[in-house]
Amino acid sequence: MAKLFVVGVGPGSEDLVTPRAKKAISRAGIIVGWNLDLEPVRSLLDGKKLFIQSVENYRSVARAAAEEARGSGRDVVVLRIGDPCLSSGLKGLLEDFEGFEVEVVPGISSVQLAAALAKVELGECVVVSFHDYGDTQEKKEFMTNCLKSGKHVFVLSGAELTVEGTAAYLLGVGFDPTTRAAVFTRLGLEGESAEFTTLGEVATKVHNWLSILLVYSPKKAVSRFTRA
Ligand SMILES: C[S@@+](CC[C@H](N)C(=O)[O-])C[C@H]1O[C@@H](n2cnc3c(N)ncnc32)[C@H](O)[C@@H]1O
Incomplete structure (x- = not known):
């Protein structure tokens, strides 16, 4: 079963991304996030399947990524600016990825x-x-x-x-x-x-x-x- 990592990428600069966040990203095949969430880790995303969220579609895009992960068995990383446990829609995300084993990787808020x-x-x-x-x-x-x-x-x-x-x-x-x-x-x-x-x-x-x-x-x- 694919695993979900909800990964905090820090407030913006690459040097505030933790080694644990980088490790989770490097192992995942599927990446989900808003454009801002991708910013601090752009250099790590080559070759990954990206699901970009926006204000109109963030729930449906998350569900589409969940389907892709279920179908392919590949781990999925949801990126969140700062720390994912602070004002990042964590509750909705956990609903959209119902049934996945979940690991939250904290970030610097x-x-x-x-x-x-x-x-x-x-x-x-x-x-x-x-x-x-x-x-x-x-x-x-x-x-x-x-x-x-x-x-x-x-x-x-x-x-x-x-x-x-x-x-x-x-x-x-x-x-x-x-x-x-x-x-x-x-x-x-x-x-x-x-x-x-x-x-x-x-x-x-x-x-x-x-x-x-x-x-x-x-x-x-x-x-x-x-x-x-
Ligand atoms: C959706 S919340 C996400 C908060 C994020 N999870 C965190 O721990 O920083 C977005 C709000 O966080 C604040 N924020 C996030 N990143 C910021 C940054 N790099 N500089 C200033 N404010 C930021 C702003 O108030 C922004 O409107």
Whole structure:
């Protein structure tokens, strides 16, 4: 029986792909992923059968790859940017590959890279994703409550809520425009940037969709070593 590997490829650059991820990719005959997921490992994909996902077809493409793997007995790798256990549609994927033996190969998440750049303790932070499952309004309120109770918040912006939309929402519910924030864009990829700024400033600009917003809790003292 073919095996499914769900492989995290890190945030973007090839030197952040783990040896374990490279090994799983090199052994598989079938590769599934969105174009962005393929980016850090392009050099490893020659000769593989590729199933490219997009917003219109990602479930049907995953099911087609599952059929191909069942028919051919070849192992299949689903690539995911960052870590596959963070906002990567893992639940749906496991349904689409029902019956397969599954191994998840962790990757370095974009959130870990952003935390490293900001030099913040992840234990003092919460991650909120506006990409996948869940009610958007509930997530907005959760984010607000976390900030009010002293947790810094990493926001994975998405179609549901952009970086600037998140900042505008927080200003709308009463956060001060001078609240400290940072925007990390295209980490590990061409055009990478990290901007340490304020919520008021973030709300005034349009940001690249591949960005993470960090909002520092006004309740929490920020260490003098933390960039903010
Ligand atoms: C579908 S989620 C995938 C998250 C991914 N599994 C991870 O662990 O980083 C996509 C969101 O993650 C963030 N993201 C992923 N890769 C990024 C990168 N290289 N630079 C900045 N943000 C990134 C952005 O907020 C983006 O909208």
